[in-house]
Structure formats: C-alpha cells, structure tokens
Amino acid sequence: MRPYRGVPAEQRRAGRRAALLAAGLDLLGTQGWAAATVRGVSARAGLNDRYFYESFADLDALLLAVVDDQAAQATDMIQAVADGAPRRLRARTTAVVTAIVDFLAADPRRARILAYEFPASPLLQQRRRRITGVLAGIFTAQVHELLDEVPLSETDLAMTALTIVSGLWELLSAWFRGEVDTDRDHLVDYVVALLLTTTDLAPALDHRLR
Structure with missing residues (x-):
C-alpha cells in the first residue's frame, strides 16, 4: 500500500x-x-x-494483549532494576520490591487491574499462571546470581519461587483493594524481610548479610 x-x-x-x-x-x-x-x-x-x-481477532485478544504489554513492562523494569542494583542481597531485594510496588502504584489503572480485573476474569486467571511462571523464573535466576551456594534443590527452589510470587501477588492485590491496613513503606519493609528469611534460604541469607 x-x-x-x-x-x-x-x-x-x-x-x-x-x-x-x-x-x-x-x-x-x-x-x-x-x-x-x-x-x-x-x-x-x-x-x-x-x-x-x-x-x-476479538475483545479477548485485545484484553490479553493489554495485560501482556503491562506484564512485559513490569518484567523489563524488574530485570533492569535488578541489573542496576548492587550484588548484595538486601540492597537488591529492597530495590526490586520498591520498584514493583511503585510501578503498580504509579498508574491507578494497573493497580485496579491487579486487584479487581484478574480475580474477576477466568481468561486473566489463565494468563496469571504464565506471568507467575515468568516472575518465578526471575526470582530463581536472582537467587543463583546472589548466592554462592543455593541450599535448596532445583525442585525446592522452583517451589519456593512459585510460593513467593503467588503469595506476593495476593498480598499486593489485597493491599490495593484496601484490605491490608499498612502504608507503602511498611509494606515494602515487610516484603523485603519476608524474602530475606524465607524457609531454607535463611542460612545462606545470614551468611550473605554479614
């Protein structure tokens, strides 16, 4: 043409x-x-x-494209923040968690989609599983990069990553719905502390933080 x-x-x-x-x-x-x-x-x-x-092709195709575009922006942002943060566990964890909360809070539309649209849509629930898998992969890669020795099998690490990502998804959704009575700074501090003391990673985290 x-x-x-x-x-x-x-x-x-x-x-x-x-x-x-x-x-x-x-x-x-x-x-x-x-x-x-x-x-x-x-x-x-x-x-x-x-x-x-x-x-x-239809409205569902547009819906998924919108969500995929926002998810891609989020994962690119997370990777960029991680790459730019010091190779120290607490510093990098704090930088990434802060960036995630601020990314969602910066645009109320993103927060609403996370808090209300995902739970309401079977189609988005399916897409959530794919996004969760991508985020869990980033978590796993960061653990391997930051810890000299990972005190978990690959299977246990994958389960830990999935548990953490899924749990944080629910926590942030509830916070944006107003169901968690805390401010942004305390939320970030809580999530960082949780990540630094997660299950069998604790001994390695203690060593890294000394």
Whole structure:
C-alpha cells in the first residue's frame, strides 16, 4: 500500500494498534472489562470500529494483549532494576520490591487491574499462571546470581519461587483493594524481610548479610 500523507501503511497500522492498546488499558483500568465493546474501545481510540479487526481477532485478544504489554513492562523494569542494583542481597531485594510496588502504584489503572480485573476474569486467571511462571523464573535466576551456594534443590527452589510470587501477588492485590491496613513503606519493609528469611534460604541469607 502507498504511504498516506507520507506515513507508510505499516506505520499507520502500528499506530492504530497502539491506540487500541491504550484504549483497552484505559477501559480495563477504569470501568472494567465487563463494560467493553468493540465499538466502545474503537471510539475511545479515535478509530472507526472496522479498524479493530485489523489488529485483534476479538475483545479477548485485545484484553490479553493489554495485560501482556503491562506484564512485559513490569518484567523489563524488574530485570533492569535488578541489573542496576548492587550484588548484595538486601540492597537488591529492597530495590526490586520498591520498584514493583511503585510501578503498580504509579498508574491507578494497573493497580485496579491487579486487584479487581484478574480475580474477576477466568481468561486473566489463565494468563496469571504464565506471568507467575515468568516472575518465578526471575526470582530463581536472582537467587543463583546472589548466592554462592543455593541450599535448596532445583525442585525446592522452583517451589519456593512459585510460593513467593503467588503469595506476593495476593498480598499486593489485597493491599490495593484496601484490605491490608499498612502504608507503602511498611509494606515494602515487610516484603523485603519476608524474602530475606524465607524457609531454607535463611542460612545462606545470614551468611550473605554479614
């Protein structure tokens, strides 16, 4: 296809897809996905609804794309913060936990999606399992990087990672719903302390912290 007003067709399609993603995030993070329609999302994006199907097969495909985009931003942020933090367990743990809480709190739409939309959607519950697996993988990789000797088998470490990630997901969801009566600083301190004293990792953590 020829460029329109100097803009190549592929670039225009990418722009329309980005607008739909932004509209999907706004709708999901404010009114909730139950209120979504193809026409409503398209109108919010400033597009004719015929352009919706240029990028997405249906509303479920857009919903997953919105969540995947936010999850990718979060995992990229976590990895970048970890890479930039000192190779010391407490310092890196504090940096990463603080960054996660602040990432979610910085945009109320993200907090609402975590706290309300994931629990309400079977489709997002399925996607949560994939995201949890990615985050557990990051946790496992950080343990291997920071500890000279990991006092757990790979199976036990994988179970520990899954338990921690799943538990923190629930804790942060409850906190954003107002069900946990504590402030942001105490929440961060609690999570850091929990991570530093988790089950059989404690002896190695004590050695590292000396």
